[in-house]
Structures are given as structure tokens and as C-alpha cells.
Amino acid sequence: MNILEVKEVRKTFATQTAVDKVSFTLGQGSIFGLLGPNGAGKTTLIRMITGIFYPDSGSIFFQERPFAALKDSIHIGYMPEERGLYKRMKIGEQAIYLAQLKGMSRSEATRKVREWFARFEMQSWWNKKVEDLSKGMGQKLQFVTTVLHQPRLIILDEPFSGLDPVNANLIKEEIYSLAHQGATIIFSTHRMEQVEEICDHIILMNQGRKILDGTVAGVKQEFKENEFRIGLDSIPSSGLDTDLFEVVERQDGHLVVKIAGGHRPNDVLRFFIDRGIGITSFTEILPSLNEIFIKLVEGTSTARQFHSL
Amino acid sequence: MSKIWLITRREYLTRVRNKTFILSTFLFPAVIILFIVGSVLIQTQSRSHARIAVIDANGYFKDYLKGDSSITFDFSPGIDTANYAARGCTAVLIIPVLPQGKITDYRLKYKTQLSLAGTDDLKNRVNDAIVDHMIYQQTTISRGRLDSIRNQSHIGNLHTFEDQGKTAKASNQTMSFVVGYVSGILIYILTFIYGAMVMRGVMEEKTNRIAEVVVSSVKPFQLMMGKITGIGAVGLTQFLMWVILVVGLTVVAQGFLSAETWRTVQHAQQASQVGGAAGQTSEMASRVAKLDSAVSSVNLGLTVVLFLFYFIGGYLFYSALFAAVGSAVNEDPQEAQSLMMPITLPVVFSFIIMTIAVQEPTGPLAVWASIIPFSSPIVMMARIPAGVPGTVPYWQLGLSMLLLILGFLGTVWLAGRIYRVGILMYGKKPTWKVMWKWAFRES
Numbered sequence: 223m224n225i226l227e228v229k230e231v232r233k234t235f236a237t238q239t240a241v242d243k244v245s246f247t248l249g250q251g252s253i254f255g256l257l258g259p260n261g262a263g264k265t266t267l268i269r270m271i272t273g274i275f276y277p278d279s280g281s282i283f284f285q286e287r288p289f290a291a292l293k294d295s296i297h298i299g300y301m302p303e304e305r306g307l308y309k310r311m312k313i314g315e316q317a318i319y320l321a322q323l324k325g326m327s328r329s330e331a332t333r334k335v336r337e338w339f340a341r342f343e344m345q346s347w348w349n350k351k352v353e354d355l356s357k358g359m360g361q362k363l364q365f366v367t368t369v370l371h372q373p374r375l376i377i378l379d380e381p382f383s384g385l386d387p388v389n390a391n392l393i394k395e396e397i398y399s400l401a402h403q404g405a406t407i408i409f410s411t412h413r414m415e416q417v418e419e420i421c422d423h424i425i426l427m428n429q430g431r432k433i434l435d436g437t438v439a440g441v442k443q444e445f446k447e448n449e450f451r452i453g454l455d456s457i458p459s460s461g462l463d464t465d466l467f468e469v470v471e472r473q474d475g476h477l478v479v480k481i482a483g484g485h486r487p488n489d490v491l492r493f494f495i496d497r498g499i500g501i502t503s504f505t506e507i508l509p510s511l512n513e514i515f516i517k518l519v520e521g522t523s524t525a526r527q528f529h530s531l
Numbered sequence: 532m533s534k535i536w537l538i539t540r541r542e543y544l545t546r547v548r549n550k551t552f553i554l555s556t557f558l559f560p561a562v563i564i565l566f567i568v569g570s571v572l573i574q575t576q577s578r579s580h581a582r583i584a585v586i587d588a589n590g591y592f593k594d595y596l597k598g599d600s601s602i603t604f605d606f607s608p609g610i611d612t613a614n615y616a617a618r619g620c621t622a623v624l625i626i627p628v629l630p631q632g633k634i635t636d637y638r639l640k641y642k643t644q645l646s647l648a649g650t651d652d653l654k655n656r657v658n659d660a661i662v663d664h665m666i667y668q669q670t671t672i673s674r675g676r677l678d679s680i681r682n683q684s685h686i687g688n689l690h691t692f693e694d695q696g697k698t699a700k701a702s703n704q705t706m707s708f709v710v711g712y713v714s715g716i717l718i719y720i721l722t723f724i725y726g727a728m729v730m731r732g733v734m735e736e737k738t739n740r741i742a743e744v745v746v747s748s749v750k751p752f753q754l755m756m757g758k759i760t761g762i763g764a765v766g767l768t769q770f771l772m773w774v775i776l777v778v779g780l781t782v783v784a785q786g787f788l789s790a791e792t793w794r795t796v797q798h799a800q801q802a803s804q805v806g807g808a809a810g811q812t813s814e815m816a817s818r819v820a821k822l823d824s825a826v827s828s829v830n831l832g833l834t835v836v837l838f839l840f841y842f843i844g845g846y847l848f849y850s851a852l853f854a855a856v857g858s859a860v861n862e863d864p865q866e867a868q869s870l871m872m873p874i875t876l877p878v879v880f881s882f883i884i885m886t887i888a889v890q891e892p893t894g895p896l897a898v899w900a901s902i903i904p905f906s907s908p909i910v911m912m913a914r915i916p917a918g919v920p921g922t923v924p925y926w927q928l929g930l931s932m933l934l935l936i937l938g939f940l941g942t943v944w945l946a947g948r949i950y951r952v953g954i955l956m957y958g959k960k961p962t963w964k965v966m967w968k969w970a971f972r973e974s
Contacts, residue, residue, distance in 0.1 A: 272747040306740035
């Protein structure tokens with residue numbers, strides 16, 4: 223079943239088109255990466271999915287019915303990039319209040335909050351105010367308030383910013399386990415490397431448009447350049463001129479080669495075996511999402527932003 | 532509906548539990564009492580003594596112009612318009628020869644201006660002097676007789692009553708002035724305090740991006756109404772606490788008053804009743820028979836009920852506008868300041884009109900300002916203690932209440948539309964023009 227289907231959605235603000243005819247579908251239980259540089263239109267797209275904005279045109283289907291913001295919002299958990307919490311409210315009460323707004327009863331909300339606080343070892347913070355929390359602590363609280371009401375669709379906008387590796391892992395584990403329990407997760411970020419290990423499915427946005435859509439592995443296959451890293455016990459200084467491959471890079475004990483069209487990796491291996499050179503390793507080099515993205519937006523102003531990463 | 536209730540509850544509880552709320556609840560009455568006592572003290576202390584030099588061409592004012600503790604007259608022959616200040620006088624009065632049957636100017640020259648009441652007082656004294664002089668000149672009465680008649684003539688004392696058919700209400704202008712003034716000021720202050728509180732709350736939600744989380748589960752209108760009702764309930768709680776405090780303090784204070792004081796008060800109350808005066812002729816009694824009982828002073832019950840109505844109405848009317856401003860501004864408090872101007876101006880004007888209305892509750896300005904919803908909460912409260920339905924006819928009260936209800940429904944609707952757009956709009960410098968577009972464009 224598709225939990226979410228976005229069709230040709232478009233949103234224009236006074237001066238620019240923030241989201242331009244974006245479509246995608248999301249299966250239940252998947253972890254979906256919504257990628258793109260700052261200003262690509264990710265937040266606007268998310269706000270339409272959470273019912274904060276209405277699209278100018280196009281439609282959104284939630285659980286295969288037209289999306290109705292107020293009714294469906296209890297099945298959606300949204301964690302915005304800039305944290306939204308009441309600074310002067312005690313965090314236990316705050317978590318209960320936000321869960322109640324999502325339609326939970328007070329007693330059920332209380333039980334759930336205690337459960338999650340125990341899982342994140344936050345029980346002792348119950349009566350603290352948000353203004354007394356560190357950024358990382360606030361982040362954990364925000365995550366808890368997002369997933370507390372057991373939403374079917376969880377939207378996380380930059381969930382790891384400000385978290386140390388230990389807490390980032392803790393949240394990552396929870397994301398996996400929620401997905402395992404059947405929740406669908408949309409994970410919006412401009413940090414491509416975070417997505418590679420978590421997401422099954424990604425779309426890349428730039429300047430309001432979808433420029434790439436697919437599984438992480440599929441996208442990498444699509445954009446691979448037939449490059450391989452070969453570990454050799456000795457690298458010959460000459461005699462590597464062949465139409466089989468082209469040496470891209472020489473390193474200590476490694477060669478990076480690009481196999482010419484029409485040839486297979488076996489041909490390369492045979493080339494070295496025939497010359498009696500010992501092979502210690504052989505790996506395909508797949509491009510990182512970051513590299514793919516730069517390639518796609520090469521020449522536009524957004525590309526520069528990513529070269530520096 | 533239950534979501535509005537949840538939001539209301541949160542707004543209410545977080546504020547009522549706050550230390551500043553508890554502190555201000557107890558400190559405000561104390562500050563007000565100190566302020567009143569202080570201003571009374573200063574006023575009685577600084578009662579001015581005017582010493583006025585007189586240059587009189589008629590020659591008789593020296594004998595007839597009467598000075599007392601507030602004005603004294605100096606007729607020293609050496610005083611002129613150049614040296615009166617050096618002689619310790621605040622002003623010099625120059626009276627030329629006043630021929631009969633013709634109006635002649637006389638002049639007052641001063642370094643420090645007399646108060647309005649002081650000038651009136653001076654005018655009366657000069658007139659009295661002229662009258663006395665004429666009576667003495669044109670009749671055969673002696674000076675002594677004339678003075679003693681003047682001294683014995685203060686034997687009547689005016690009591691006013693508002694005719695209410697079967698009963699008459701002993702009107703107490705001072706009392707209705709004070710009640711009207713205090714009610715007007717209270718509504719003015721409460722509107723500002725709680726209106727600004729709504730605005731700050733909305734700004735907080737916007738800048739902390741809470742609105743983004745909350746608006747995905749409740750309608751913006753529910754969020755706004757929840758905030759307005761929650762903070763309004765805080766205002767009512769605080770007001771009721773003040774009433775309880777003031778009543779409590781009064782009861783305690785009465786415990787300290789001596790029995791003697793009580794007898795005086797009771798005596799005064801009896802005397803104020805219409806039938807109370809002794810020695811009336813039967814003819815007189817038959818003419819006043821209708822007024823057989825008198826309700827004393829201000830109708831407290833009605834005043835309190837209407838106060839609550841106008842407080843709630845005025846609060847809803849203005850706080851919705853404050854919420855709209857809060858939703859439109861970004862983090863810059865300067866923006867809020869400039870947007871607040873068009874809202875605070877009518878409140879301040881109402882306050883000024885209110886100070887006029889307490890003195891003249893039936894003047895056209897007071898009447899219209901008490902009907903138009905922008906100013907009615909403050910101005911009507913200044914008029915009501917003067918009497919319903921005498922001074923304020925039922926139609927005026929009804930129209931004013933109806934318009935206020937329509938008015939706040941209108942501002943809540945308008946603010947809701949601005950709020951809906953503004954609360955999620957970042958980085959755009961708001962102007963009233965932009966907000967107008969948010970309110971009236973098609974969606």
C-alpha cells in the first residue's frame with residue numbers, strides 16, 4: 223500500500239516557484255530521503271504534506287485517499303528543522319500537551335511519555351523547563367514529541383543537527399525500529415552522507431524541481447562510472463597501456479581504473495593475472511550521492527555549495 | 532472545540548502558575564492604593580496660596596475684597612506692576628475706574644499662572660466686592676448687617692436623586708465619578724496588559740516555530756482562539772482576585788473604624804432619605820409621596836455585571852487585533868511597535884474621551900463614543916455609574932452592547948485570517964497593506 227502519493231504538486235510564492243510539479247510515491251515502512259540544498263523547496267513540500275500549506279495545484283493522497291489535513295494529521299508526526307517547543311514549559315507536561323493536541327487522551331499520553339522518557343533516559347528531566355535543556359537534549363525531546371502518538375508517517379527535518387554521535391546513533395536506531403514497526407519515514411536533509419546509510423529511497427530536489435528519484439542502490443548504479451579499485455602487491459611502472467581500461471589514479475598498492483565500454487571486470491582481472499601481478503583486492507567504486515548531486519547540478523549556483531562539503 | 536479547550540487550558544495554567552502572575556496580583560492593588568494615597572497627599576500638601584497685589588483706581592476694593600487661606604490680597608500703596616514679584620506677590624490685579632452701566636476690563640498680570648479654579652474664585656471675589664459695594668451704596672443697610680447676612684445665608688444643602696418611578700436613587704456625583712473613572716482606567720489597563728500578552732504569546736509561538744508543529748494538528752484559528760480565551764481567563768482571574776482583595780481589605784479596615792464613625796455614617800445615610808427631613812407640611816408631603824424610598828448611591832450589581840461584559844467584550848475586540856499583529860511580525864520588536872500604533876491609538880483616545888465622559892455623561896461625544904465598539908468598553912463604563920436608565924437610556928446600552936458583540940466577532944474573524952497566513956510567514960517585513968491582503972484575498 224502506498225502511504226503517500228504526491229502528484230504534480232506546485233506552490234508559488236510572490237517572487238518564486240518554491241515547488242514545481244513534484245511527484246513521488248511512498249510505500250509503507252520505507253525510509254525516504256528528501257534531499258536538496260538549502261532553498262530547494264524541501265520545507266515547502268513538507269509543509270504541504272503536513273497540511274500547513276495548501277498546494278496551488280496538484281494533489282496529495284494519504285493512505286490512498288485525498289489528504290485531509292485535520293483528519294489525517296493525527297497519523298503524521300512532524301519535526302521541523304528549527305525546534306518548536308515552549309521554552310518556559312516543563313518538558314513532561316509539554317510532551318503530554320503536544321500528544322493531546324494530536325488527539326491522544328491525557329492518560330494515554332502520560333503513559334506513552336513515561337515510556338519514551340525511560341527509553342531515552344530522560345525521566346529525571348520531567349520537571350525541567352526547555353530553556354534549561356542543552357541543544358541535544360532539546361532535540362531528543364522534540365523527537366519524542368514527534369513520534370509519541372504513533373504516527374504512520376514521520377517527517378524529520380534535519381533530525382541529527384546538534385546531536386553528538388552517541389545520541390545521533392540512539393535516534394538512528396529508533397528510526398530503524400519505527401520503520402520496522404511499519405511507520406514510514408521522510409527524512410529531509412542537505413547532508414547527503416547521512417542519507418546513504420539510512421534511506422531506502424531518495425528524491426533529489428533542486429530549485430523547486432525533482433531532479434532524481436530512485437533507491438539509493440539504483441541511483442548509484444545508474445550514475446556509476448565503471449570505476450574499480452584494484453589492490454596489487456606491486457604496481458608496474460609501465461606496461462599499463464591498454465584499451466581495456468584507463469588508469470584514473472595511482473596510489474600506494476592501489477590502482478583506480480575506469481573500464482572501457484564493452485569490457486567486463488573479469489577482463490581486467492585477467493589482464494593482471496596474465497602478467498603475474500598479485501591481486502589483493504578488487505572493489506567497484508560507486509559514486510557518493512554528493513558526487514551524483516554535484517554532477518547533476520554542475521554549472522548552476524547550487525553546485526558550488528556542495529563542492530565545499 | 533476540545534482542541535481550543537486544550538490550548539486554553541495550557542495558556543491559562545502556565546500563566547497562572549507563573550511567579551509574575553502571583554506577584555502582580557498582589558502588588559497591583561498595593562501600587563494603586565499607594566498611588567491614590569500619594570496623589571491625594573501631594574494635592575493637599577501643595578494647595579497653593581496666591582498672594583495678589585491690587586492696584587485699585589476706585590478706592591473701595593480695599594474694604595470689600597475678601598481674602599482667606601487660599602488667596603490673600605495686598606493693597607500696599609507702593610506696589611506697582613514692576614515690583615510686585617519682589618514684594619512676594621504672585622500676581623498683580625489692576626482695576627481701573629468701573630463706571631456704572633458699562634462693562635470695563637480689569638487685568639491680572641502674573642508670573643505664575645493661577646489654576647482655572649483659582650481664576651474663577653478670583654472673579655467671584657471681585658464680583659462679590661462690587662455687589663457688596665453697590666448694596667452698601669444704594670441702600671441704608673449697615674456693613675455689619677450685610678456681613679452677618681452673608682455669613683448666615685449658608686443654610687441649604689442640595690441633595691440630588693435619580694427619579695426611578697416608585698423609587699428614587701440617591702445620586703452621588705462624586706461616587707459615580709470615582710466608580711466610572713476607576714472602571715474606565717481598569718478596562719484601559721487590562722486591555723493593554725492582556726492584549727500585549729496575547730501579542731507576545733503569538734510572537735513567541737511564531738519565533739520558536741511551535742506554530743509549525745501545532746498548526747499541523749490544529750487549525751490556526753483554534754490556536755488563536757485558545758490563546759485569546761486562555762489569557763482572557765487569566766485576566767478575569769486576576770481581576771476577581773483584586774476584587775476579593777479589595778473587599779477583604781475594606782472589611783478588615785472597617786473592623787478598625789470606631790463605632791463613632793459608624794454612627795456618623797448611618798446618620799448621614801438616614802438624612803439622605805427623601806422622607807427623612809422633619810417638619811414638612813402635609814401639602815408638601817403629598818407632593819413627594821411617590822418618592823417613598825430611596826436606593827442608596829451607585830447600583831453596584833449592575834455596574835459589576837456590565838463591567839465584566841465590557842471587559843470581556845473590549846478584551847476580545849482588541850486582543851484579536853493584537854494577535855494579528857503578533858502573527859505578522861518577525862523577531863524584531865520594532866516592527867511590533869509600529870504595527871501596534873493603529874491599535875493603541877483608539878484605546879488612548881477612548882481613555883481621553885473617558886475622562887471627559889465621567890464629567891459630562893450625557894454629552895454627545897460621550898454618548899457616541901460609548902456606542903462605537905472601538906471606544907465603548909472604556910467610555911460606557913465611565914457613564915454607567917451615573918445611572919441606568921436615567922443618564923444612559925436602555926437603547927444606548929443595548930445598541931452599545933450589540934455593536935460590541937458584532938465588533939469583536941468582526942475583529943476575531945479579520946484577525947483569524949491575518950493570523951492564518953502570518954503565523955507561518957517568515958522574513959517578510961509586515962505592513963498593514965500586506966496584512967490587509969492576507970485578510971481579504973481569496974483562498
